[in-house]
Amino acid sequence: MIRFTLLRFRVQAAVAAAGLLIIAIILAVTGPHLAHVYDTTLRACQQQGDCTLALGTLPPSPDGTLRALLYALVVAVPGLIGMFWGAPLAARELEAGTFRLAWTQGITRTRWLAAKLGVIGALSMLTAELLSLMVTWWASPIETASMDRLAPGVFHAGGIVPAGYAAFAFALGLTAGLLTRRTLPAIAITLVIFTAAQLAVPAFLRPQLIAPVHLSSPLAIASVTQMGTANATPAGGGTLFVQAQPDIPGAWILSSDIVTPAGRPADTLPAGQACSESHSRQACEAYIASFHLRHSVTYQPGSRYWALQWYETGIYLGLALVLAGLCFLRIGPAARRPGGPARASGGAATASGPWRWLGPRHLSRRRGRASGPWPGSRRGTRSRPLSRS
Amino acid sequence: MIEFQLDTVSGVATYLQLVQQVHDALRLGLLEPGDKLPTAQQVVAKLAINPNTVLKAYRDLEREGLVRGRPGQGTFVIRSLPGTDPVTQRRFLAAMTDLLRSARSAGLGPDDIEAIYRTAVRGSFAEGVA
C-alpha cells in the first residue's frame, strides 16, 4: 500500500519538489548577498549607536514586503497542502466511486487509510519544514538584526511549527473529504478552518501558552515616544497623551500601558499647560515626571521562543492526531462487541456488529427491528456512534 | 477439432445441443475415436456459456460411452456411434436419392417432400427425434 500510495502521489510530489527547488535556487542565489549587506551595514551603524534607521533603509528591510511575503508563503503552503493533498485524497475516491475498487483489494480499510495518512502526512510535514528551513536560513541576518523572532508574522514561519501546521492542515483536509465526500466542499472547509486557526491562535492562544511576564517599572523618559495633549479644548483643557516603547530586546510585547501609581491609565490625567502645543518638550517631560507614572508591560521574553514553538507544534500535532483518529473511526470496522446478538454461524456480519461504510447521508440512528426467521436475535446496544452526516 | 455452435432460439437446452453436435460429428465422421474434444475453457471462450454446461454435456457423452476424460489431458472420443458405417450410409443415401427422384417426377415439391419426411420420421421413431 505504501508503494501504491507513492505511485499515485508521484505527480503531486514532483510539483512540490519542483516548487521547493525553484525557491531554493532563488534563496541560495540571493541569500549570501543579503547576509553580506546586513553584515556591513550593522558594523557601520553599531559604531554610531542606533541601527534601526539604517536597517530600515535596506532592501530587504526588516519590515519590508519581501520578507513578509516569504513568511506568508511558509504558512500558506501547509494550507495549500491541506486543500490540495489532504482534501482530495479521500474525497476523490468517494466521489469517483473508486473506493469500491480500493476497499475490495486484499488489505483492510484501516491499513489503506494508515498508509495514506502516514506517507502523505509525512511528506506534507517534510515539505513545509523544508520550506521553512530555507526561508529561515535566508532571513537569518534580518532576524538577528531586528530580533523579532517572536513577532506573529515571523514566528509562524520558523522553527518547527510549519511541520505542525502541515500535519494539522493535511489531517483537516482528509477528514473534511471523508465527511463531506465531495472534493470542493472539503477544500473550502479546509481553507476556512485553517485560516481561522492561523488567525485565532496567535491572537488568543499563543500569548497564553506560557503565562506572560508582567513588568511594572517607573516610566523612563527615554522610552517615551510621544507626548502631548489629546482632546484639546481652546480653554487649555484636554487629557494627557503619553506613549512609550518598552526596551526589551527580542520580546513579544503583548501590552504596554502607562499608568499612574494608583493604576489608572495615564490618559485620565489632565493635560495641563505644560504639555500643550506652545510649550517646550522639557516642560512637558517635567510635568509627566511629576506624576511618577509607571510603565506596565506584558510580554513573552525572547528566550521562550523554543518553548512556545514546541507547545504550539504540540497543539497542532495533537489536533492532527485527533482528526486522524476520527478518520479511522469513520472508516474502519470497530472491534466486535462481545455481548452481541446470536449469530447463524461464527463470523456473520450482523446488524449491530461492525459499522461499515455508510450509504447516503441520512442514515437514521434507530434501526428497524430484526425481522425474519431468525429467533433470538437481539439488537445489541452500540456505544454512542459518531455523528453521521 | 470440433467447433460448437449455439442456437439460442430453438429452446433446446444448451448442453443437449452440445451433445447433439458431438453425435452429428461422430455420425458424419468428423470426429473419430482418439480425437480430442475442446476443453471447457476453449468452448466457453468462444461461446460465452457456462463451463458447467460443457462439463455436463461431456459427462453425458461419457455416460453414453462415447468419450472418456483423462485427468490433466482432456476429453477424448473412444468410440463412434453405432450404425455410422459409411458403407451403410452410402447405400441409404443412394436409396434416398432414387426415392426423391421418383417423388419429384410424381410432381411433389420440396415443401411436400419435407412434410412427408417429417411425418414418416415421427411415426417411425415413436420416442421422438434421435
Added chain:
Amino acid sequence: MTAVIEARGLGKRYGRRWALADCTLAVPAGRVVGLVGPNGAGKTTLLQLAAGLLAPTSGAITVLGHHPGGSPAQLSRVGFVAQDSPLYAGLSVAGHLRMGAWLNPGWDTEYAARRIRQLGLDLRQRAGSLSGGQRAQLALILAAAKRPELLLLDEPVASLDPLARREFLQGLMETVAEHGASVVLSSHLIADVERVCDFLIVLTASHVRAAGETEALLASHHRLSGPYRDPGTLPASWEVIEESHTGKQSVLLVRTDDPVLDPAWTDRPVSLEDLILAYLRQPGSGTGAGRPGLEVAS
C-alpha cells in the same frame, strides 16, 4: 454443499426506505448466479453487502463462511467489480496491475499479463481513456487475477455495446473455467442471464421473489392454460405467479413441485425469460407468498 453466500433476514435501510428487505437465501458454490431485477430493486445493495462495502441494517450475511470484508484473507477470496467499473482515471493499465500485485497476496501475474495481451490493451494507456468495454475487462482482470473463490459483478455489461458484452462474457466464462470461481452477476439483460447462469435470484422491490437452480426453477414453473377456473379452487400447493382470466379461459403461471395431473390444463414449459418477466410483473408489495391480484390479460 457449501454455500458461498448465506443470508438470513438480511435488510438494508437508508433513512425510511428499505433498499433490501427480508432477504434469506443460500447460494451454492461453483455456480454462475444471475441476479436479476429492475433498476432500484436492491441488486447493488445485495452485492455490496456481500462484498463488505455496506453493513446490514437487519439480519445477517456470511460469505464463504465468514464476515464479508472482515479481514485481508476474506477480502482476497472475494473479487468485486462495481457498476461502471471504477478505475483510477489517471493511472495506466500497468499501474492498475501493479496495484493488484501489491495489494493482493494471491495475485496471478501470468494470468493478468495473458489476459491483457489477449485483449490487446496498451499497458501505458491511462484507464480514463479506455473504452467502456476495455474498462469492464480491466476491472474484471483486477478482480479475477487475485484468484478469488467468489466473483461479484454489479451490472458489468450494462453500458456496453453487444460486441463488448459478448467479449466480456467470453472472458468471464473463460476465467471461471480456468479458476473455478463462483460468480454472482447482476443484470437486467435476460438474454445474458439465460446464456451463462445456472442459478437465478429474482429481486424486485427490495425483496427476493425466487431463488434456485435455473433447471429446477424451469422444471417447477408451468404455464397452464385451460377452461376458466375460479382462482379459489386451485390446489393450495400451487403458487400462482401470474394469472389472467377471460370469460372462458384461464392462463396461469404456476410454481409447484407437484406434477400437474389435471387433464383440463395444457401444461407448456416456461422459458427463462417468461419466468423472470412474470416475477418482474408481480405487484411489488408483500412478502412473496400468496397470490397476487388478478391481472387482466394484456
